[in-house]
Amino acid sequence: MSEKKKDLFDQFMEYISDFERRFDETFYSILSSFRVTRPSWDPDKCCLVPLVDIQEYPEEIIVTADLPYVDKEDISINATETSLEIDAKMRHPVRFERWGTVQREISFNCYHKSIKLPSRVDPEKAKATFRGGILRISLPKKISKQKIEID
Amino acid sequence: MALKDSVEIVEVVPVEVDQPHFLIGLPDIGLVGMISATHLVESLDMKVVSYLESDLFPPILVLHGSKIYHPFRIYQKDNILLFLSEIPVPPLAVNAISRAITNWLKEKNTSLVMPLGGIPVPNRIAIDEPDVYTVATNEIADKLVDDFSLQRLEEGIMAGPYASILKDCVKLDIPCLALLAQSFPNYPDPGAAASVIKVINKVLGTNIDVGALLEKAEEIRIKTRDLMQRTAAQLESMGKSQEYDLPAMYS
Numbered sequence: 001m002s003e004k005k006k007d008l009f010d011q012f013m014e015y016i017s018d019f020e021r022r023f024d025e026t027f028y029s030i031l032s033s034f035r036v037t038r039p040s041w042d043p044d045k046c047c048l049v050p051l052v053d054i055q056e057y058p059e060e061i062i063v064t065a066d067l068p069y070v071d072k073e074d075i076s077i078n079a080t081e082t083s084l085e086i087d088a089k090m091r092h093p094v095r096f097e098r099w100g101t102v103q104r105e106i107s108f109n110c111y112h113k114s115i116k117l118p119s120r121v122d123p124e125k126a127k128a129t130f131r132g133g134i135l136r137i138s139l140p141k142k143i144s145k146q147k148i149e150i151d
Numbered sequence: 152m153a154l155k156d157s158v159e160i161v162e163v164v165p166v167e168v169d170q171p172h173f174l175i176g177l178p179d180i181g182l183v184g185m186i187s188a189t190h191l192v193e194s195l196d197m198k199v200v201s202y203l204e205s206d207l208f209p210p211i212l213v214l215h216g217s218k219i220y221h222p223f224r225i226y227q228k229d230n231i232l233l234f235l236s237e238i239p240v241p242p243l244a245v246n247a248i249s250r251a252i253t254n255w256l257k258e259k260n261t262s263l264v265m266p267l268g269g270i271p272v273p274n275r276i277a278i279d280e281p282d283v284y285t286v287a288t289n290e291i292a293d294k295l296v297d298d299f300s301l302q303r304l305e306e307g308i309m310a311g312p313y314a315s316i317l318k319d320c321v322k323l324d325i326p327c328l329a330l331l332a333q334s335f336p337n338y339p340d341p342g343a344a345a346s347v348i349k350v351i352n353k354v355l356g357t358n359i360d361v362g363a364l365l366e367k368a369e370e371i372r373i374k375t376r377d378l379m380q381r382t383a384a385q386l387e388s389m390g391k392s393q394e395y396d397l398p399a400m401y402s
Contacts, residue, residue, distance in 0.1 A: 040377055051376055053337050064276075066338040066376075068369035094373050133369065134276050134338070 041108060046093070050086065050111045056118050059143070065135045067111055069094060072130045077137060079123035084115040084137065158205040158244065158251035160225070166200050168230050170262040172355055175252075176235040177312050178382040180269035181334030182375050184313075186364075187267045187344035188235040191351070194359045197226035197233060203251065207244035213237050223248070231355070232259075237378070239385035240312045249315035257323050263292065264320055264327040265354070266313045267347050269334030270304070281333035281346045288317055291326040299353045304331060311389050328354070337383045339375040341368040 040049040051066040067075065067088050074089040088111040095107040121139035128137045176188020191197070202221035213220045222238040240248065256264060270284060284304040287293040296303055309317070313329055320327035330350050332343035345361040352359055364371075 040380065048373070048376070051338055051379060064338075066335075066372060068372040094370075096374075131276055132342075133372070134335075136276060 046108050047110045047112045048108045050113055052113055061139045063137045067135055068133050081120045082117055086113045158203055158247045160201050160255045161204055162201045164200050170260055171230045171232045173261050173264045174233045175266040178239045180271050181340030181343050182379055183269035183332055183334050183343045184267040186341055187347045190364045192226050195228040197228040199224050200227040201225040239382045242389050245312050245315050249319045253319040253323055266329040268313055268331050269343050270331045271336035272333045275335045281343045283330050283332045283346050283350045286329040288320045288327040292328040339372045339379050341371045
């Protein structure tokens with residue numbers, strides 16, 4: 001291949017490689033945004049899905065939920081070995097006005113979240129606290145441990 | 152023909168200002184920067200003077216009062232400029248935004264840049280008033296830490312748009328003092344934003360009322376939920392979880 005053709009070829013390959021890299025980055029960026037594009041609200045039930053964080057540790061799972069406008073006595077938590085359900089009623093409805101095209105005004109008065117837990121837990125030993133609008137639930141895992149001796 | 156990967160700063164009105172202070176409030180940990188920036192815009196009645204434009208940005212605009220706004224825009228009040236964003240910064244655009252902003256700030260002979268943000272702390276739920284830590288890029292910014300009895304962030308890793316901006320400020324020798332408040336990692340944190348604004352009041356001599364911000368805290372937490380969720384996903388793709396890591400080097 002002549003030198004001139006080689007330079008053009010190298011430039012072309014560099015362009016293709018650059019394009020592929022940008023395509024991958026854009027594609028995965030779009031994919032990651034799709035993970036959160038389902039609505040976080042249910043207009044029929046006037047319910048919001050709260051922000052929730054799940055942290056798994058060797059002996060327990062900690063679930064926290066951000067529940068503004070809620071008092072402790074209006075929170076209901078139900079757990080099985082594999083799932084957790086949080087329901088909470090707001091102190092007063094939250095209204096969004098002049099928003100969207102179909103519903104120019106919408107209000108919500110509760111939260112609801114169902115969570116599939118990453119490991120089995122013992123719901124009878126669970127503990128919950130509520131401070132500063134943040135609900136914190138500690139769920140001890142159901143673990144059967146066996147000691148292994150080292151030769 | 153290469154893809155256009157530059158970011159342009161379009162001045163809506165000529166930005167003629169002498170040695171301005173430049174605050175930055177981008178969606179980040181706890182949305183601390185964006186919440187404090189929005190409160191500053193409202194409290195100081197700041198006006199839009201510029202916006203950022205690039206092929207790297209998603210095709211998104213925002214509507215307020217039926218008016219169209221670019222999601223990345225710069226406000227001004229006297230010699231205070233403020234850059235905020237209403238959408239998460241696309242990872243692909245982080246370095247280009249940083250270069251465009253810092254080059255523009257160098258042209259404007261900026262006296263001080265202040266990125267506003269949060270540091271994730273696991274026990275934030277037990278903290279009534281978050282502390283604010285600082286990261287300074289040169290001696291001028293570092294002197295402010297002692298002058299105003301602020302705390303330094305001594306060890307750690309920073310990831311995301313502010314890491315890029317701090318690095319570029321070091322390169323261009325622009326005084327930059329990042330204010331980072333202890334914050335919830337994944338929940339909007341108006342309390343942390345209030346702590347940051349108290350430090351701004353000290354350093355810039357402003358008198359912004361944080362009481363008004365704290366009164367609206369629950370409303371802010373509800374209204375910024377979706378942005379927080381999207382921001383958390385974007386930050387993870389930028390390696391934000393490395394801020395929890397212990398630094399590898401030791402002395």
